[in-house]
Amino acid sequence: ARAARAPQFRTALDALRSVYGFDAFRGDQAAVVDQVIAGGDAIVLMPTGGGKSVCYQIPALVREGTGLVVSPLIALMHDQVDALRANGVQAAYLNSTQDASERAAVERAYLGGELDLLYVAPERLSGQGTRSLLARGTLSVIAIDEAHCVSHWGHDFRPDYLALGDLAEAFTGVPRVALTATATEETHREITQRLHLSDARHFVASFDRPNITYRIVVKADPRRQLVDFITAQPEGVAGIVYALSRKQVEQTATFLRSKGIDALPYHAGLPASMRAEHQARFLREDGVVMVATIAFGMGIDKPDVRFVAHIDLPKSVEGYYQETGRAGRDGEPAVAWMTYGLSDVVQQRRLIDAGEGDRAHKQRQQQHLDAMLALCETVTCRRQNLLAYFGQASEPCGNCDTCLEPPPTWDGLIPAQKLLSTIVRLQRERNQAFGAGHLIDILRGAGTERIRSQRHDQLSTYGIGADLSDQEWRSVVRQLLARDLLQAVGEYGTLAVTEASAGVLRGETPVPLRRDVATGTGARTRKAS
Numbered sequence: 113a114r115a116a117r118a119p120q121f122r123t124a125l126d127a128l129r130s131v132y133g134f135d136a137f138r139g140d141q142a143a144v145v146d147q148v149i150a151g152g153d154a155i156v157l158m159p160t161g162g163g164k165s166v167c168y169q170i171p172a173l174v175r176e177g178t179g180l181v182v183s184p185l186i187a188l189m190h191d192q193v194d195a196l197r198a199n200g201v202q203a204a205y206l207n208s209t210q211d212a213s214e215r216a217a218v219e220r221a222y223l224g225g226e227l228d229l230l231y232v233a234p235e236r237l238s239g240q241g242t243r244s245l246l247a248r249g250t251l252s253v254i255a256i257d258e259a260h261c262v263s264h265w266g267h268d269f270r271p272d273y274l275a276l277g278d279l280a281e282a283f284t285g286v287p288r289v290a291l292t293a294t295a296t297e298e299t300h301r302e303i304t305q306r307l308h309l310s311d312a313r314h315f316v317a318s319f320d321r322p323n324i325t326y327r328i329v330v331k332a333d334p335r336r337q338l339v340d341f342i343t344a345q346p347e348g349v350a351g352i353v354y355a356l357s358r359k360q361v362e363q364t365a366t367f368l369r370s371k372g373i374d375a376l377p378y379h380a381g382l383p384a385s386m387r388a389e390h391q392a393r394f395l396r397e398d399g400v401v402m403v404a405t406i407a408f409g410m411g412i413d414k415p416d417v418r419f420v421a422h423i424d425l426p427k428s429v430e431g432y433y434q435e436t437g438r439a440g441r442d443g444e445p446a447v448a449w450m451t452y453g454l455s456d457v458v459q460q461r462r463l464i465d466a467g468e469g470d471r472a473h474k475q476r477q478q479q480h481l482d483a484m485l486a487l488c489e490t491v492t493c494r495r496q497n498l499l500a501y502f503g504q505a506s507e508p509c510g511n512c513d514t515c516l517e518p519p520p521t522w523d524g525l526i527p528a529q530k531l532l533s534t535i536v537r538l539q540r541e542r543n544q545a546f547g548a549g550h551l552i553d554i555l556r557g558a559g560t561e562r563i564r565s566q567r568h569d570q571l572s573t574y575g576i577g578a579d580l581s582d583q584e585w586r587s588v589v590r591q592l593l594a595r596d597l598l599q600a601v602g603e604y605g606t607l608a609v610t611e612a613s614a615g616v617l618r619g620e621t622p623v624p625l626r627r628d629v630a631t632g633t634g635a636r637t638r639k640a641s
């Protein structure tokens with residue numbers, strides 16, 4: 113007979129109180145825990161800090177057997193398991209950092225029914241070895257953490273996650289719960305489909321982080337702007353500054369130190385001992401500013417980070433949301449500050465072009481970048497835009513820069529009408545549709561080969577938009593896309609009008625556009641009307 117870990121608690125609340133010392137469940141926790149304890153599947157979308165761990169740990173403690181936790185964050189497993197053990201939970205992990213004897217000991221403990229929780233990396237489950245081991249013991253629940261990694265659409269795709277779908281068939285009767293802090297509708301749909309969770313209950317928490325103030329400024333003198341921002345924060349607070357490259361991390365840390373700020377660099381190229389020391393100082397001391405690549409922060413449990421600053425544009429809104437989410441996890445006021453410029457846009461376009469992947473993949477990356485830029489360029493509430501990106505409707509927040517200091521705008525109605533009527537005409541008269549690049553060429557009166565061969569220089573709108581630069585037009589396109597006044601369709605992102613476009617074409621929908629966008633020229637100095 114196979115051994116199974118006996119239930120450690122009679123009820124979920126008993127477990128919550130004895131193991132964690134919490135008085136009550138928060139948000140969706142109780143409902144998720146009930147669903148899973150009863151043997152049902154669940155998909156949990158909850159922002160960072162929302163309390164996802166409890167959602168699968170408690171069912172593991174209340175049900176018979178061992179809870180399997182699939183997590184890609186190998187570097188954190190050791191700490192997570194230590195923390196659980198300190199609370200009296202029998203937890204262990206299996207990953208590539210262990211030697212054969214350590215692994216064998218964990219396997220014995222699992223088969224002997226001694227474990228409440230077993231953490232494994234997803235790559236362990238793509239082969240048969242770990243699977244047949246698991247099948248010889250008893251699982252109480254299967255938790256798939258960072259479930260967005262299964263999504264091609266998302267920013268963090270991991271092929272190993274695709275093999276997790278058939279856990280449903282391999283372990284019938286074991287409830288599964290997929291959890292993530294990233295929640296676009298597309299990612300949500302892919303989690304449901306690829307992880308075979310069509311019968312799961314869905315728990316979607318609000319993604320609002322009301323205590324975070326969002327601020328995004330155009331780069332002028334970025335280092336000066338960063339120092340001004342940091343020195344304006346209360347004395348002794350901790351913060352994280354994110355940069356894209358290792359070089360940028362080191363130079364920025366050095367610069368901040370020269371200005372008397374206690375800044376430390378952190379990136380994967382530094383010696384492990386230095387990384388550990390910097391992380392320990394960040395966690396324990398007051399007033400440390402960590403300058404880091406995005407490798408830093410995943411799973412770092414420091415609730416009182418008072419600011420997160422981005423000095424390079426994140427690649428996606430999901431990334432931005434996750435990184436800024438590391439500020440203010442204690443619920444006290446915190447600031448997400450970012451500076452971005454045309455150089456960021458140019459650099460990222462180049463990276464996408466030179467990068468790997470087929471055309472569809474590059475198209476997706478481009479759409480991620482455009483959505484990020486639209487958030488930078490919005491004239492309406494940042495939080496409202498951010499939440500809308502995750503499919504959640506909200507009112508203007510009164511706690512972001514666009515709410516607090518409405519940005520100067522210019523009247524974009526005429527350019528919007530020029531663009532939309534070009535799209536409508538091409539569609540009606542020639543049954544054609546194009547992406548932003550070619551449409552902008554038409555509007556600016558460019559003499560490209562494609563314009564000549566398609567005879568687009570014969571269109572009545574040819575050259576009527578020469579007053580705006582290419583970059584300004586791209587900003588117009590992004591802002592119209594973000595407001596649903598324009599839509600990108602199909603794999604190649606050709607542009608089409610929407611229902612709401614009609615109001616713009618009739619001149620009834622105002623189109624205020626931001627003046628301080630990073631277009632390099634023009635719109636910034638144009639007179640507001």
Ligand code: ADP
Binds near residue numbers: 137138159161162164
């Ligand atoms: P996530 O994985 O969603 O980022 P965690 O599970 O790490 O969140 O929980 C975030 C923080 O909230 C932790 O410090 C945790 O101890 C705390 N927490 C979780 N659930 C509760 C609860 N029911 N009551 C009080 N604190 C909680």
Ligand code: ZN
Binds near residue numbers: 494509510511512516
């Ligand atoms: Zn706002």
